[in-house]
Amino acid sequence: MISVYVDLAIGLVLAFLLLSLLVSGVNEAFVRLLGIRSKFLWAYLRDTMDGGSADGTSWIPSKIADVFAKLPFSKNDPRPEHSPDPAPPVVAPMPVDPTAVLAAEEPVPDVDMTARLYRRLQEIDHPKGARTTIADIPPERFSGAVMELVSAEEGGVDGLLTKLEAVGSPLAGHLKGVWEGAQRDLDKFRKGVENWFDGEMQRLSTLYRRYVKWVLFALGAALTLLLGMDALEYGKTLLRDNAYRAAVAAVAEGGQEALAGLRERCDPTVSTDALGCVTESFSSPALVKIFDHSIVSVSLPPDGGDPSFNWNGAVWWDRLITPGHWPGYVLTMIALLFGAPFWWDVLRRLTGFRHRS
Template identity: 65%
Template sequence: MISVYVDLAIGLVLAFLLLSLLVSGINEGMVRLLSIRSKFLWAYLKDTLDGPPAEGESHLPSRPMDVFARLPFARKGRDPRPVHDPEPSPPVVEPMPSDEALRAGDEAPRVDMTARLYARLREIDHAKGRRTSIATIPPNRFGVAVMEMVSAEHGGVEGFLKKLEEIGSPLHGHLSGVWKSAANDLERFRKGTEEWFDGEMQRLSMLYRRYVRWVVALLGLLVVLAFSMDSLEYAKSLLRDNGYRAGVAAIAGDSDGLSALRTRCAEQTDPYACVTESFSSPALVQIFDHSIVSLRMPEDGAPGISWNFGTWAERIITPGHWPGFLLSFVALLFGASFWWDILRRLTGLRRISP
């Protein structure tokens, strides 16, 4: 009797694992196709280095869905990423405009700190269209880039911070605190800059994951509805499958176990063909028969795809299936890693050490 419940648990976990992997795959495909990570990173850097645009609209979205609604499909002029440059970083860092030019009012040249930073990071970029594909920046590389820009200014760190203040860069406030805590020590300033950037990237990663959870939840809901995955009905099918297989095994042992076979194969003349078809279509395969598009694998001929809209729509609007849909949706929110860990524990699988 215990084995029946173990089989039921493994079947449910395996189904949730497969659907969770599908959700994760769709999400990762969207992220890579639309370069969401690199756009998110450069949107943050642009806000940190240059401040918000003149119209007052921040580059970094303030609402979760803006990440996947505005940034991925942004027009060319609104893409926060710098244009990809295959050339290596120039050996000589150009200094920022002089103090007199920065104080010239409306005629003062605009200082694009984001472009200046990217000029020091070209070596870690690779081509992907016309925009940079940098999705992560190592903290030590960021610290070196800042020190290279500092070395180009007269007055060292203090001169660099002064110009950042004059151009209104938010980076001035962050680096000023690092410089004060470093007590005029350049090595400590570099390390402090790396630690500050590392902390900011951790905060940005947490923000990004919080935004992604909304998208994963939406994808999970769409997957559950597309496959019309009723967990309660699926659990019942697993138990029915187990009972049927036990009946067939009893027949093989010359016992009285014909009831399950008679029930399923009542309308078929060939019981052997019925048994073969039943064993080749377990409950795990049958859950995909109720999707909006189903895959059929006939005994003879090639597999075919059929439009199953009528049956699918009837299941979706039937209130009796809604509790099972809700249970499936909640299960997918745990993620593929969670269900893989549960499956390993149930089956006794161990991690393969490299």
């Protein structure tokens, strides 16, 4: 009896795992195609180093609708222009005279600190498109780039901080705190910049995942409804398959009274004998039928050949508006929120699978 529930659990977990992988795949394809992850990173760097966009607003949108609707399609791309060349061997000092800037009443000169940083990192960029595709900067590489900018200024860190303050860069405050915390020691300063940037990237990743979870929920809901995936009905199908296997075992052991039950399950258009019925049923387990109720179903001929696609619009809609299926839909949507890694871990625990290192 316990094996029945184990089979049920494994079947449900495997279905949730496959659907979660499909949701993650669609999301990853969308993110890579539109470069959302790299735009999110460079929008943060624009806010941190240059103080936002030209109109004074933040580069990172504050609403989920803007992150995945405005940021990917906006003409105002926060990423620097891509360069296939290696980083310049010599770092030019920042073209700013702090004394003149602070004494003058004219606007602060436009110094693109993000572009200056990119020129120290462009060697790790991918040769794709007109804009950079860097979506991840190692903390060690960032601190090294900052140290290269420091070495180009007269006065070292103090000289760089003075110029950053003069142009109104928010990075000045962050680096000043790190510099004072390092007690003006260059080695400690570099390590401090590395730790600061690592913490900022963790915070940024948390913010990004907070936005992405809503996209994953929307994709999971759309996939559940398009496939007509009723988790409760699927569980019943798994139990029926288990009972059918038990009936087959009874017939194999001489229990002819179970033969009538097998014939009732047979499709007369496929096979009329018990052997053909068993073969056909075992070749179409519950997992294979998981997509039978989708708006477009796929079927494989019993004798081989190319798969056929069938439009199930009318049947799918009737199923979608039937209240009896709604609890199963909601259960599937909730299950997909846990993600593929969670269901893979559950499947490993149920099956006793151990990863070989």
